[in-house]
Amino acid sequence: MAATEEASPTLFAAQEAYVEQKDRLLGGLGAAKSLISDIRVFNKDSWTIRYPLLRAKSDTVESSPKLRGIRHYLSFADDPSSETDITLERSFTRSLTLASILDARENDGHDSPSTSDANERSTPDSEPSHLQVLRLDLNLGSPGSSAGAGALVSQLEKVSIANLVDKRIAVSAQHIDRLRVRVEDMSSKVLVTGDVNAGKSTFVNALLRREVMPVDQQPCTAAFCEVHDFSENDNVEEVHVVKDAATYKIDDESTYQRASLDDLQSIMDGEKNSLGLLKLYLHDSRPLSQSLLNNGVVDISLIDAPGLNRDSFKTTALFSRQEEIDIVVFVVSAENHLTESARSFLRTASNEKAYLFIVVNKFDQIKDKEKCRRLVLDQIREVSPRSYDDANDLVHFVDSLVSNDDPSFEDLEASLRSFVLVKRAKSKLNPASTYLSNLLSDIELLVGANAIVAQEEIVRAKGDLDTALPVLERMKSSRQVVEDALEAVEEQGARSATSKTKRMLMDALDRIAEGLPGVELSSVQMPSYPGLLNIWDYARDVRRALLASLDMAVKDAEDEARIIATAGVQQVLAIGEEHLPAGVERSRRVFMPEAMFSTHRMRNGKRKICRDSIVVAGGMLGLGIGLATRPEMIQPTFFDLLDVPHHFWVYCGDGKENNEDESGPSALSIMSVGIGVVTMIGGQAIGIRAFVESAVRIADVLSHETARSWAAPVFGAIVMSATAYFVLELPSSVPRTVGRRIRNSLTKPESSGLGTQEEPLFVDAHAARVAREARKVLRLAAWDLKERLRVATEERSREVRGAEEMERRAVRAKEWFATVGKRTADIREQTGLVALS
Numbered sequence: 045m046a047a048t049e050e051a052s053p054t055l056f057a058a059q060e061a062y063v064e065q066k067d068r069l070l071g072g073l074g075a076a077k078s079l080i081s082d083i084r085v086f087n088k089d090s091w092t093i094r095y096p097l098l099r100a101k102s103d104t105v106e107s108s109p110k111l112r113g114i115r116h117y118l119s120f121a122d123d124p125s126s127e128t129d130i131t132l133e134r135s136f137t138r139s140l141t142l143a144s145i146l147d148a149r150e151n152d153g154h155d156s157p158s159t160s161d162a163n164e165r166s167t168p169d170s171e172p173s174h175l176q177v178l179r180l181d182l183n184l185g186s187p188g189s190s191a192g193a194g195a196l197v198s199q200l201e202k203v204s205i206a207n208l209v210d211k212r213i214a215v216s217a218q219h220i221d222r223l224r225v226r227v228e229d230m231s232s233k234v235l236v237t238g239d240v241n242a243g244k245s246t247f248v249n250a251l252l253r254r255e256v257m258p259v260d261q262q263p264c265t266a267a268f269c270e271v272h273d274f275s276e277n278d279n280v281e282e283v284h285v286v287k288d289a290a291t292y293k294i295d296d297e298s299t300y301q302r303a304s305l306d307d308l309q310s311i312m313d314g315e316k317n318s319l320g321l322l323k324l325y326l327h328d329s330r331p332l333s334q335s336l337l338n339n340g341v342v343d344i345s346l347i348d349a350p351g352l353n354r355d356s357f358k359t360t361a362l363f364s365r366q367e368e369i370d371i372v373v374f375v376v377s378a379e380n381h382l383t384e385s386a387r388s389f390l391r392t393a394s395n396e397k398a399y400l401f402i403v404v405n406k407f408d409q410i411k412d413k414e415k416c417r418r419l420v421l422d423q424i425r426e427v428s429p430r431s432y433d434d435a436n437d438l439v440h441f442v443d444s445l446v447s448n449d450d451p452s453f454e455d456l457e458a459s460l461r462s463f464v465l466v467k468r469a470k471s472k473l474n475p476a477s478t479y480l481s482n483l484l485s486d487i488e489l490l491v492g493a494n495a496i497v498a499q500e501e502i503v504r505a506k507g508d509l510d511t512a513l514p515v516l517e518r519m520k521s522s523r524q525v526v527e528d529a530l531e532a533v534e535e536q537g538a539r540s541a542t543s544k545t546k547r548m549l550m551d552a553l554d555r556i557a558e559g560l561p562g563v564e565l566s567s568v569q570m571p572s573y574p575g576l577l578n579i580w581d582y583a584r585d586v587r588r589a590l591l592a593s594l595d596m597a598v599k600d601a602e603d604e605a606r607i608i609a610t611a612g613v614q615q616v617l618a619i620g621e622e623h624l625p626a627g628v629e630r631s632r633r634v635f636m637p638e639a640m641f642s643t644h645r646m647r648n649g650k651r652k653i654c655r656d657s658i659v660v661a662g663g664m665l666g667l668g669i670g671l672a673t674r675p676e677m678i679q680p681t682f683f684d685l686l687d688v689p690h691h692f693w694v695y696c697g698d699g700k701e702n703n704e705d706e707s708g709p710s711a712l713s714i715m716s717v718g719i720g721v722v723t724m725i726g727g728q729a730i731g732i733r734a735f736v737e738s739a740v741r742i743a744d745v746l747s748h749e750t751a752r753s754w755a756a757p758v759f760g761a762i763v764m765s766a767t768a769y770f771v772l773e774l775p776s777s778v779p780r781t782v783g784r785r786i787r788n789s790l791t792k793p794e795s796s797g798l799g800t801q802e803e804p805l806f807v808d809a810h811a812a813r814v815a816r817e818a819r820k821v822l823r824l825a826a827w828d829l830k831e832r833l834r835v836a837t838e839e840r841s842r843e844v845r846g847a848e849e850m851e852r853r854a855v856r857a858k859e860w861f862a863t864v865g866k867r868t869a870d871i872r873e874q875t876g877l878v879a880l881s
C-alpha cells in the first residue's frame with residue numbers, strides 16, 4: 045500500500061491499531077490451533093474425551109444466592125442419565141467447578157466478587173449451557189431425560205463420541221486456517237446488491253466517480269463485477285474475465301481472459317444469465333482521503349452484483365455469505381420500496397453480516413419523501429432491526445445519478461469509508477475473534493468437564509486401591525501360611541490314616557491268629573464244626589470266614605480313612621474360609637467319601653477302569669480285599685489241621701517260628717506228627733511233658749528189659765489218649781491254626797543283624813494304600829484352595845494394577861487439563877479477547 049503517510053491521521057492511527065490487533069489475533073489463532081491439535085493427540089493417545097452436556101438447574105437462584113456461577117447438572121453424551129452438580133462460571137471463560145467445592149468455599153466464608161442482585165444473576169436459561177463451536181449434533185433431546193433420544197444416545201460408546209469430538213476439532217482447525225488467511229488478507233470487500241434495476245451499477249459508478257459499469261433501464265448486470273484499484277494489476281486498467289472464481293490468480297493468466305474496460309458492455313451482454321465473475325482494475329485519480337478504492341490504508345474492492353431475480357437470488361445470497369465480504373450494501377429503489385425478494389435477502393443477511401448498509405436509491409424521484417422514508421424504515425425495522433436501530437449510519441436515502449452534488453450521498457460515502465477503514469478492525473477481525481473466543485470457551489468447558497471426570501476417577505481409583513491393596517497384601521502374606529497349613533493337614537491326614545489302618549489291621553490279624561474273626565462286630569459267621577469226616581471242608585470254611593473277616597477289617601480301615609479325609613477336607617475349607625477374601629467364589633467341589641477307594645471312575649459317560657485305583661489289597665503282593673474269594677488263599681492244607689512247624693519251633697526252637705512253605709507233608713513232618721501230638725498235648729492241655737521226658741530218660745538210664753515191657757503199653761496208652769484229645773480239640777484248634785497260618789502268610793519275615801523281625805507286609809501295604817488315597821483327597825482339596833487363592837491373588841493384583849494405572853492416567857490428565865486451562869487464558873490475554881468481546 046503506497047503513501048500511507050498521506051492518509052489522514054485518523055486513518056493512520058486506525059491502521060496501526062488494526063495491524064497490532066491483527067498480529068495478536070493471528071498469534072492467538074496459531075496458539076489455538078496448536079492447542080486443539082494437542083487436544084486431538086491427547087484424545088487419541090491418553091484420554092478418551094467425554095462430551096459434556098449441561099442442564100441448567102431451575103432452582104439455582106433461590107437455593108444459592110451467594111454463588112458466583114450458575115448451577116448446572118453435568119452429564120456426558122455417553123452416559124446422559126448420571127448427572128453431577130456443577131457450577132458454571134458466569135464469565136466468558138465458562139469454566140466448570142464442582143458445586144460441592146464451591147459450596148464448601150462459600151461456607152468457609154470465602155468472599156466472592158459476585159452478584160447479589162437478581163438482575164446480575166441472569167436466569168439459568170439465558171446462560172450458554174452447551175458447546176458452540178465444538179458442538180456435536182447428536183440429537184440428544186434433553187439431557188437427564190430417560191426416554192427418547194437422550195436414552196438412545198446413551199448407547200453410543202465413549203470412543204465413538206470421542207471420535208466425533210475429534211472430527212469436530214479437525215473441522216475447527218480447518219476453519220482457523222481459513223480465518224487466518226482472512227485476517228492476514230489486507231483487502232476488504234464491499235458487496236453491492238439489491239433488486240433488479242434499483243440502480244446498483246449507477247451507485248457503484250457514483251462511488252468510483254466514473255461511468256464504468258453499464259447502466260441500463262433493462263436488467264443489464266449479468267455477472268459479479270469486482271472492482272479493484274489498478275495498483276493491484278501493475279497499474280493497468282483492464283478487465284479479467286475469470287473462468288473459475290475459486291482458482292483465479294492474478295499472476296496466472298490461464299485462470300482468466302484479459303479484456304478492455306471499453307468491452308465491458310459487450311462482455312456483460314455475452315455473460316447474460318451466466319452469473320460469472322469479472323475483475324475490473326481501475327484507476328481512481330481522486331486523493332487518498334476521498335477515494336474508496338485508493339485510500340492508502342486497505343485494499344478495497346467493490347462488487348457490483350446482478351439484481352436479485354429468480355436466477356440470481358440464490359447465488360447472490362451465497363456470495364454475500366462468503367467470509368471475505370466485510371460489508372453488504374443493499375440498494376433499494378425508493379420507487380418500489382422493499383420488494384419481497386429484498387425483504388427475504390435482508391432478513392438473512394442481517395443475521396449473518398455484522399455490517400449491512402441499506403441505500404434507498406432514486407430518492408429524487410419521490411415526491412412525498414417523508415412518507416417514503418417512513419414506509420421504508422418501517423419495512424427495515426421489520427426485516428433488520430439492527431439496521432433500523434442504527435439507521436443514521438446504516439440507512440441512506442440518495443440519488444446516485446447526481447451524487448456529486450448530493451449531501452446525502454457524501455454522508456453515505458463518509459459512513460461507508462468510516463465503516464470500511466476506521467472500524468475495519470471490527471468488521472475484519474470480529475468474526476475471527478468471536479470464533480476464537482467461542483472456541484476457547486468450548487475448550488474450557490470441554491477440559492473442565494473432563495477434569496471433573498479425571499478427578500472422579502482419581503477418587504474412585506484411590507477408593508479401589510484402599511480396598512484392594514490391603515486385601516492383596518494380606519493374601520500375599522498369608523500364602524505361605526496357607527501352604528504350610530495345607531501341608532500340615534495333608535501330612536496329618538496321611539499319618540493318621542496310616543496309623544489307624546495299621547492298628548486296625550494288626551488287631552484284626554491278632555484276632556485271626558486267635559481263631560476269631562478279624563473284626564469284632566462282624567457279619568462274618570464262623571462255620572460250625574461238621575465232624576471229623578468233614579474236617580477238610582471245615583478247614584476251608586474257617587479259612588474263608590477268617591479271610592472274609594480280614595477283608596471286612598480292611599474295609600473298616602478304609603471307612604476310617606474316609607472319616608479322616610472328610611475331617612481333613614473340612615479343615616481345608618476352614619483354611620479357605622479364613623484366607624480367601626470376601627467375594628471370591630468358594631470351592632464348589634463336593635467331597636464324596638464313598639468315591640474313595642473306588643475301582644471305577646466315570647469318565648465321558650463310559651466306565652473306565654483306572655489302573656491305579658484297582659484295589660488289590662497289598663497291591664503288587666496280591667494281598668488284601670478279596671482274600672476270601674481267591675482260590676489259592678481259600679484252599680486248606682494239611683498244616684491247617686496240624687501246624688507241625690509251629691509246634692516244632694515253639695517247643696524245639698528258640699520260640700520263634702519261620703514261615704514255612706506249604707508243600708505238603710514231608711517225611712520229616714510225618715515223622716514228627718507223633719512227637720508233635722505229644723508235645724502239643726503236653727504243652728497245651730495236660731502238662732505231662734515233663735513226665736514223659738522223665739520217663740524216657742529213666743527208661744534210657746535203666747535200659748532194662750522190664751522197663752521196656754511196661755513202657756510200651758504206657759506210651760501206647762498215652763498216644764491213644766493224645767490222639768483222642770487231638771481229635772476232640774480239632775473244632776477249636778483248626779480256627780487258631782488256620783488263623784495263625786493266615787497271619788503268617790500275610791507277614792514277611794525279614795532278617796536283621798541281631799535276629800529275625802517280622803514286618804506285617806499286608807498291614808504296611810494297606811496302610812500305604814489307604815494313606816495314599818487319603819492324601820490324594822486332601823491334596824486335591826488343597827490344590828483347589830491354592831488355585832483359588834492364586835487366581836484371587838492374580839485378580840486382586842490385576843485390580844490393583846488397573847486402579848494404579850487409572851489413577852496415574854487420571855492424575856496426568858487432570859494436570860494436563862489444568863495446563864490447557866492456562867493456555868486458553870494466555871491466548872485470551874495475548875489476543876485481548878476480553879476487550880474485543
Ligand SMILES: Nc1nc2c(ncn2[C@@H]2O[C@H](COP(=O)(O)OP(=O)(O)OP(=O)(O)O)[C@@H](O)[C@H]2O)c(=O)[nH]1
Pocket residue numbers: 239240241242243244245246247258259260261262263264265349350351352405406407408409442443444445446
Ligand atoms: N432518477 C434516478 N434514476 C436512477 C438512479 N439510479 C439509477 N437510475 C436509473 O435506473 C436505471 C437502472 O440503473 P442501473 O444502475 O442499471 O440499475 P441496476 O440495479 O444496476 O440494474 P441491474 O444491474 O440490471 O439490475 C438506469 O436507467 C438509471 O439511469 C437515481 O438515483 N435516480
